Every structure is written in C-alpha cells, then in structure tokens.
Amino acid sequence: MLYFVTGTDTDSGKTLISAALLAKATGHKCGFKPIASGCDVTEDGLRNSDALMLMAQSNMGLAYQEINPISFEPAIAPHIAASQVNTALSAQGVFDSMLNPAMVNADFALIEGAGGWRLPLGNGEYLSDTVKLLQTTLQQETSTYGNSVQLTHAVTKNTTLEVILVVGMKLGCLNHALLTQEALLADGVSIAGWVANQVDADMAFIDDNLQSLQQMMQAPLLGYVPHLANPSAENAARYLQLPQ
Numbered sequence: 001m002l003y004f005v006t007g008t009d010t011d012s013g014k015t016l017i018s019a020a021l022l023a024k025a026t027g028h029k030c031g032f033k034p035i036a037s038g039c040d041v042t043e044d045g046l047r048n049s050d051a052l053m054l055m056a057q058s059n060m061g062l063a064y065q066e067i068n069p070i071s072f073e074p075a076i077a078p079h080i081a082a083s084q085v086n087t088a089l090s091a092q093g094v095f096d097s098m099l100n101p102a103m104v105n106a107d108f109a110l111i112e113g114a115g116g117w118r119l120p121l122g123n124g125e126y127l128s129d130t131v132k133l134l135q136t137t138l139q140q141e142t143s144t145y146g147n148s149v150q151l152t153h154a155v156t157k158n159t160t161l162e163v164i165l166v167v168g169m170k171l172g173c174l175n176h177a178l179l180t181q182e183a184l185l186a187d188g189v190s191i192a193g194w195v196a197n198q199v200d201a202d203m204a205f206i207d208d209n210l211q212s213l214q215q216m217m218q219a220p221l222l223g224y225v226p227h228l229a230n231p232s233a234e235n236a237a238r239y240l241q242l243p244q
C-alpha cells in the first residue's frame with residue numbers, strides 16, 4: 001500500500017495522522033517527507049520535525065536524506081525557500097529525489113505532502129504534479145527511477161497510489177475540504193479516505209460539521225481524531241482505521 005497524505009491546509013494535522021497511520025500499520029513500513037521547509041540546523045545537516053516523526057514510526061532503516069531529500073531552513077513556502085538559496089523545484093526533480101525502493105516495496109508506505117494539495121513548486125508546477133507522475137509511473141508495467149534501475153511488477157509491491165485527505169477541523173474547513181476533494185477528483189487521483197482531525201479545541205458544532213462533511217465527501221471516513229492533550233502518534237492512532 002502506498003499513500004500520499006495531503007491536507008486542507010498547512011497545520012491541518014498531516015504529520016500527526018501520517019505518524020498515527022504508520023503506528024497502526026504492520027510489516028515493513030516507512031513514511032516520507034519529500035519536501036520540508038522549516039528545519040533545524042544540526043551537526044548532521046538540516047533536520048525537520050515532520051520527517052523525524054515519520055522516521056520514528058518507520059522500520060525500514062532508511063537514512064534521514066532518503067526520508068527527507070529536499071529541506072530548507074525557513075518555515076516558508078518551499079518554492080520561495082528554494083529561491084532564497086538560488087535553487088528551483090520541479091515536479092520531475094522532486095519525483096527523482098524521493099523515489100526509493102522502500103516506497104514501492106513496503107507493506108505500508110506513505111508520503112506526506114507540504115501545505116495543501118496544490119502546493120506550488122514554482123514555474124507553473126505543483127507538488128500535485130509529482131503525485132500524478134508517481135501514479136502514472138506505478139501504473140506502467142515497467143518504469144525507471146533514480147539511476148535507471150528497472151522497476152517491474154515482479155519487484156514492485158505497490159503499483160497503485162491513493163490519496164488520504166486530512167481535514168483540519170476548524171471554522172472554514174468545509175470549503176477547504178470540498179475544494180480539495182474537487183481538485184483531487186479533477187486530477188484523476190483516487191481518494192482512499194479522509195480523516196476529520198480536530199485542530200481547533202473549541203470548534204463550535206463539531207458534530208454538525210462532521211455530519212455535513214460525511215454527506216459531501218466521496219471517500220470513507222478513516223476516523224475522527226478529537227483535539228488531543230498529548231497529540232502523539234499512538235494517541236491519535238486509537239481513533240483511526242487504516243484504509244481498506
């Protein structure tokens with residue numbers, strides 16, 4: 001199983017839910033954070049807390065750079081962070097840097113996006129283009145990646161990619177969730193499920209909002225995660241089911 005986890009916005013809970021789904025998964029599992037802006041400078045290089053949280057729930061022994069190949073220090077839009085260090089992002093470049101044998105051979109692998117579905121990479125490209133590229137590549141019988149290594153169905157467990165949408169439950173999320181769903185469907189990706197994640201501890205009429213979303217979302221609800229006093233992967237996992 002290979003999933004791309006997107007959200008209605010930055011801070012919607014993609015990392016918490018991704019880590020929680022990894023915690024629930026069994027077998028060989030790994031989380032990826034291809035692009036991270038907002039990193040600490042360490043002796044070992046740039047380190048991002050999302051990538052470290054996913055790494056803590058992964059068990060395939062990957063190096064940090066394999067989980068998070070593209071990192072920027074400032075917590076700003078990645079294409080702007082890239083331009084600050086005189087570099088540029090592209091859908092193909094992100095694809096090339098992130099594709100890893102573990103991603104296609106894991107029992108459970110997920111890729112956390114950055115921001116929301118239509119995250120700009122600059123030059124008219126979006127992170128959603130990378131996801132579409134990955135989906136197309138996996139669908140082809142044979143494909144090449146990285147150093148032209150041949151990937152065939154014989155060695156590729158994960159030949160499909162589905163999206164999980166994390167809805168950060170707060171006032172305004174209905175519009176964000178519906179627009180994101182529209183974009184996902186228009187882009188031809190399939191939605192494995194969505195998660196209602198209560199980021200706003202005091203959201204009024206949470207039950208009514210949840211009910212409205214359930215009526216309008218065209219994918220299974222994988223769980224409602226309330227606002228947690230201790231938002232750990234294990235605590236959030238108690239409220240979730242893995243996609244079928």
Ligand SMILES: Nc1ncnc2c1ncn2[C@@H]1O[C@H](COP(=O)(O)OP(=O)(O)OP(=O)(O)O)[C@@H](O)[C@H]1O
Nearest residue numbers: 007010011012013014015016115198226227228231
């Ligand atoms: N259900 C929850 N209860 C309590 N706190 C939460 C909950 N969901 C998320 N948070 C907190 O909200 C913050 C944002 O969550 P998270 O980092 O998972 O968002 P994100 O969508 O991954 O953001 P980014 O776009 O930066 O990757 C974190 O501090 C997280 O612990």
Ligand SMILES: C[C@H](N)[C@H](N)CCCCCC(=O)O
Nearest residue numbers: 010037038075076077114115
């Ligand atoms: C810094 C933040 N936590 C994320 N890593 C990046 C969010 C970028 C959002 C870009 C945008 O859509 O405006």
Ligand SMILES: [Mg+2]
Nearest residue numbers: 014015050112
């Ligand atoms: Mg995150």
